[in-house]
Amino acid sequence: MIDIKKVHKIFNQDKPNQVNAVSGIDLNIKTEEFLVIVGANGSGKTTLLDMVAGSVFPNSGTISIDGQDVTKLPDYDRSKWIARVFQNPLSGTASDLSILDNFRLASIRTRKKGLSIGINDTFKNQVKEKISTLGMGLENKIEQPMGTLSGGQRQALTLLMSVMDSCKVLLLDEPTAALDPRSADIVMRTAEELIKDYRLTSILITHNLKDAFNYGNRIILMGEGKIVKDLDAQQKSTLKQTDLYDWFG
């Protein structure tokens, strides 16, 4: 599904502050795989995700999605496949718009310009029904501006919105880092359910080793721009949470 071959990313090449952020990564992520990436600060996790998303281009190597070479395709041209949730809950939604308007925008994200989608009752009811699955009571607040909600509520809604269109890949870049434990739990459980329901191929970057242990069916450890460990579903299922702590010494 996502095929990364011999990918390198060098920032500030040939300058005194050159950084080899990703150094020759080969990674094949299968359809419906839920890959968890862990690693110390600066090990290249976000750079790798940025290259999958198309917001950063590799210096060399290739990336293909669904058999199509997307190495030089910018992020907006990959949005038909890829949805991304960031660490900052404010980055996924528009504060001044209502919940309903945010969902409307999300639903037309990958459609052609000029196609107008009205907020009719059918759409409104669909949105309410989806939101009610979060169990946060937000289905009764859909006319409220997004800016009035908590970080956890916004992040859960961002996740729901990200699967409103026909995306196949969900990228989660420390989606719970800014949240309290209870909200973080709701967001991660929501993510897992959506990944299963929509049969998404997913990548989660996290520093939370409990989440790394509980979620996903494959885990890699990155160190200095390389993959240091790679455990498949079977190996991950026999992993103990303490083993993960040992990875970080």
Ligand SMILES: Nc1ncnc2c1ncn2[C@@H]1O[C@H](COP(=O)(O)OP(=O)(O)OP(=O)(O)O)[C@@H](O)[C@H]1O
């Ligand atoms: N735009 C950039 N310009 C220069 N250097 C960068 C840039 N983006 C990342 N880097 C550097 O590349 C290296 C890898 O960074 P990256 O953000 O991918 O690591 P990470 O594993 O996601 O770290 P963290 O866990 O702290 O988020 C770091 O040394 C970082 O400083």
